[in-house]
Amino acid sequence: xxxxxxxxxxxxxxxxxxxxxxxxxxxxxxDKFELYYKDQALTAADVSFFKKAAALPNGPAKILALAEAWxxxxxxxxxxxxRIAEATGMDLRIFLRDENPDIxxxxxxxxxxxxxxxxxxxxxxxxxxxxxxxRSSGAHKELAAIMDQVRSQLNLPPGTTFxxxxxxxxxxxxxxxxxxxxxxxxxxxxxxxxEMRALLSTALNLPDQP
Amino acid sequence: MQKDREVPxxxxxxxxxxxxxxxxxxxxxxxxxxxxxxxxxxxVLEEARNYGSVVPIVVWPDGRIEQGxxxxxxxxx
Numbered sequence: 001x002x003x004x005x006x007x008x009x010x011x012x013x014x015x016x017x018x019x020x021x022x023x024x025x026x027x028x029x030x031d032k033f034e035l036y037y038k039d040q041a042l043t044a045a046d047v048s049f050f051k052k053a054a055a056l057p058n059g060p061a062k063i064l065a066l067a068e069a070w071x072x073x074x075x076x077x078x079x080x081x082x083r084i085a086e087a088t089g090m091d092l093r094i095f096l097r098d099e100n101p102d103i104x105x106x107x108x109x110x111x112x113x114x115x116x117x118x119x120x121x122x123x124x125x126x127x128x129x130x131x132x133x134x135r136s137s138g139a140h141k142e143l144a145a146i147m148d149q150v151r152s153q154l155n156l157p158p159g160t161t162f163x164x165x166x167x168x169x170x171x172x173x174x175x176x177x178x179x180x181x182x183x184x185x186x187x188x189x190x191x192x193x194x195e196m197r198a199l200l201s202t203a204l205n206l207p208d209q210p
Numbered sequence: 211m212q213k214d215r216e217v218p219x220x221x222x223x224x225x226x227x228x229x230x231x232x233x234x235x236x237x238x239x240x241x242x243x244x245x246x247x248x249x250x251x252x253x254v255l256e257e258a259r260n261y262g263s264v265v266p267i268v269v270w271p272d273g274r275i276e277q278g279x280x281x282x283x284x285x286x287x
Contacts, residue, residue, distance in 0.1 A: 010226070028248070028255045070223050070249040074284030098225045163273075163280055174278050178263050 007102045010126045016093025019082045026069035034070075037079035041189040046197065047087045048186060049208055052198045054088040058202065061124035064102055065094045067117050073134055074117045076185060077192055081119050084196075090121075108131050121200060132201040143181060150176045151207035217242045221267040223249040223285055229266040232279040248287055253284035258287060 023030055055058045065081050068072045078094070085092035097104050097116050109115035115134040122128060151160050153176065154169050165173045202210035220243050221238075222229035236243055248265060249281040261267045261279040265285050269275055 027250055028252050068225055068249075070225065070255070070285070074216065162278060171276055174264070178277070182263065 001093055001120075002144050005129065006106060008064060008120070008122070010077065013091075013093055013122070013126050015065060016064060016095050019078075019092060019094065022067065022069070022078075022094040029069050029075045032075040033079055033100060035074055036083065041080055041186075042083050042087070043194060046193050047084075050084050050088045050090075050200075051196050053204055054102045056204055057147055058127075058129075059204060060088075060090055060121040061104070061128055061183045062104070062122040062126060063090050063092045064120040064122065065092060065117055066097045066100070066107065066120075067094050068097050071116055073115075073201075076189055077135075079118050080189065081117070096122060103176050107133065109129060119196065121138075121203075131183075131198040132192065132199060133189075135188055136195040138147075138191045138195070139184070139188040142184060142188075145178055150180065216271060217244055218271065219244045219246060219269040221246050221248050221254070221261070221265055221269075223247070223287070225249065226265055226285040228235050228285070232266045232268075242265075255287060261287065265281040 007206055019102070020200060026033070050060075054061065063081055063085055065078060067078050069075070081092055084090065095103050097114060101189075104114050104118075107118045108121065118131055120128065120131040120134050148158070151158060154173055156165055156169060156173065160173075162170060162174055198209050200206065216258045218241075218272075220229075220232065222233065222245055224230065232244075233245065246257065248258045258267050261269055261275050263286055264277045264280055265287055267277050269274065269278065275280065
């Protein structure tokens with residue numbers, strides 16, 4: 001989990017790309033980033049909460065994002081971080097995951113996976129507040145439930161993973177799970193926002209009623 | 211090209227652990243393949259999306275399509 005010392009100093013933070021710089025260097029998916037920026041998931045209540053958080057003396061003033069343009073979770077979620085930054089005045093800086101392994105190492109999912117996006121909230125002095133990784137816990141639970149449903153549909157034993165499924169069922173298992181989770185992505189974007197609010201609410205002791 | 215049909219085409223993203231593991235395995239086994247990098251070109255990415263949602267995507271010479279590797283859900287594209 002988080003180290004007691006960090007490579008994210010104020011000077012390092014300043015080296016991160018601004019959103020427009022990130023888009024300019026992106027080789028793929030610029031259309032997707034534009035799409036999800038326009039189709040924003042933040043509600044007025046969300047904006048109000050993030051503004052309240054940002055107004056606190058030790059509230060978030062900076063967001064560090066770990067991202068790569070090729071990643072589907074990134075093009076769905078990063079525009080939301082940009083929207084939060086624009087609405088609140090927080091400084092969003094983006095670091096490419098594969099060019100910044102030392103930063104990524106501080107925020108590995110379950111201590112091992114280089115899952116992105118990661119959004120790290122810092123105070124104006126670059127003191128860590130909290131962070132969000134990849135997708136919400138609600139989305140992870142839903143994925144687990146969908147996998148259960150598909151196992152049952154394909155008559156696979158409980159607990160079968162993609163790795164342990166019989167060769168003959170493996171691709172059907174994966175295809176069916178993908179088909180069921182893809183329509184859930186719009187809802188998962190909202191869940192991500194809800195989770196970021198909850199994380200900040202807890203870290204800042206700021207009451208929140210989404 | 212006829213040659214394309216003799217080896218599998220694999221759509222990859224080099225930052226994707228499942229893609230790297232698949233290529234490492236194939237390289238160690240001497241499997242011949244044609245790699246198409248979906249992280250470097252919008253055109254290749256769109257081509258990959260015609261076959262699936264998660265890399266690595268393997269298009270076998272007989273037309274079979276496989277996504278992921280060794281059970282990893284891989285990276286959504």
